[in-house]
Amino acid sequence: MTATAQTLATPPEEPGEARAPLPAAKGSLVIIGGGLRADNADVWQKIVSLAGGKGARIAVFPSASGTPERAAATSIAYLKKYGAEPFAVPVAQRLANSDYRKAADDAALAEKIRKADGVYFAGGDQARITQALIRENGTRTRALEAIWDLYRRGGVVAGTSAGAAIMSSTMFYRPDAILAMLRGGVRDGQEIAPGLGFIGDDVFVDQHLLVRGRFARMIPVMLAKNYKLGLGVDEDSAMVINAQREVEVIGYTGALLMDLSLAVTDTSKPDFNVSNVRISYLDRGDKFNIITQSYTPSPDKAGGRIDPARTALRGPVFSNDILGNNAVVNIMERLIDSDQNEAIGIASGNPRSTAPEVGFEFRFTKTPETVGYISSTVEAYSVLNVRLDIRPIDIPRPLYKYR
Incomplete structure (x- = not known):
């Protein structure tokens, strides 16, 4: 095993246990842990670069925000600073003088999104995103179908905070405090709800991870929904995931990888417990392949394996x-x-x-x-x-x- 390719200890799944990934998309994801600063060139430039570089058309969704006009204007200003040509998508519950449900199914708006090079979800409350983009009967709106079309053909889907939470097929919805969830468990439709699933059905995603100690709340959700792998990213940092499902950490700090492939719980005990979780900290510049479970350190750590x-x-x-x-x-x-x-x-x-x-x-x-x-x-x-x-x-x- 070389210093530049470390395979993490994950055994094969038992038959019937694995969560199948969604059909492969040619695009990339930029999953940002929240608190993204205007001067974080690594992350902003990566979004623009993956969308095609200077002049890239990026659809900005302020759906999660309580003040969507302001969120859209701020995000657009930052993306323009780094060379993109962004535009606001008026699909937000809190947007004044707008019917978000009608806008989400507007054919002309959906086509404009579909022809863009990328999508950016601003932060706020992730429930507002799913409520805006999924019809009451559970089907996808035209706007959401357009995002998926963009992603499948090779576009970038980026999101910060709430925009990161929606990336997995399960997301936090109305979460209690971390200790309360460890003591009381998690319930569908309460602490958790369906996300949009861009990363696939086999990986759980969380955000604001290190600053707020949220690694602990990932575990009961992963156990409840049978996720074996979880990725949580810190503030002002991002996980970039390409079509080959290679993860690269960029930005200010890093991300945690939670592996529950060997985890067990003692169901005879009334309180939450778990044994044999494997936890890894991926610093900025590090890479991890979801498919092969292999790790590559950042260049400055390549010869720095600790004895x-x-x-x-x-x-x-x-x-x-x-x-x-x-x-x-x-x-x-x-x-x-x-x-x-x-x-x-x-x-x-x-x-x-x-x-x-x-x-x-x-x-x-x-x-x-x-x-x-x-x-x-x-x-x-x-x-x-x-x-x-x-x-x-x-x-x-x-x-x-x-x-």
Whole structure:
């Protein structure tokens, strides 16, 4: 195995378990984790480049926004800055003086979308996107069919935040807080609902991932809907996925890969639990092939595979708030360059509550398949195949008393 092609540890599916991908499309996806800044040239230029470069026609959907006029104007200004010729698509529930259902089935508008080179979904509430583009009887509107036609022939479909959530066939709909979902589970039509499925039926997608600790909420959804693979991307960052289903991470930070192929739960226990999840952190510049399950580090990490016998850190690795901002990546990075074999993260609620509560222990363990890479230019890591076990724990309350 060379340093530039690491196969992640994923065994073949049992017959009947695999989720079949949708028919192949020739286009590309740019799935952005939200918070995309105007000066993030890597992401904006990638969208324009995949749409054909300077002069590319990009249909901007502000459907998710509570202020669609403003969202469309802002997105159009950014895309123009990077050379595109974008236009607004007036299909949005909150758009003044407009019937979004009628607009979504307007034949002339659908043809204009179909002839574009790309589509861009602005952020907001993903439920507004699906409600605008899917008829009440569950069929696709003309506008949505036009997007699919564009994508199949080779166009780019990009989306940020809510525009990322719709990329998988299941999306978060009205989600509770993360701890509440771990304690109470997920329900169709409540916490989750159908997305638009551009990435295929076999991969689950989430966004705002590291900043908001959302990796933990991906797992119960994936278990409930039988996803074996999940991709979650952080803010101001993007996953670019081509027709060969090769994923490249670009932008500010990175993405998490969740592999539940070997995961098991103990159904005899009343509270949420899972063992043997495989979690990987893909930093910007890294690549991952969904079909072959192979990983290629960014050029600055190509010769930087970490030697487990020559780690830099010593002592226990622990986080008392694993759902905090970037906590999961921090603990994985510290573990991969540590003399320790495992790390513990805790998730709990209000420390001043008076009643005991159920919290969760997140145990990260190195296995023979665990691999880490470090950049030759900056202190940046990529971490592959860490085992993650989650189990419920009793949290006494109050957690502390003043002396």
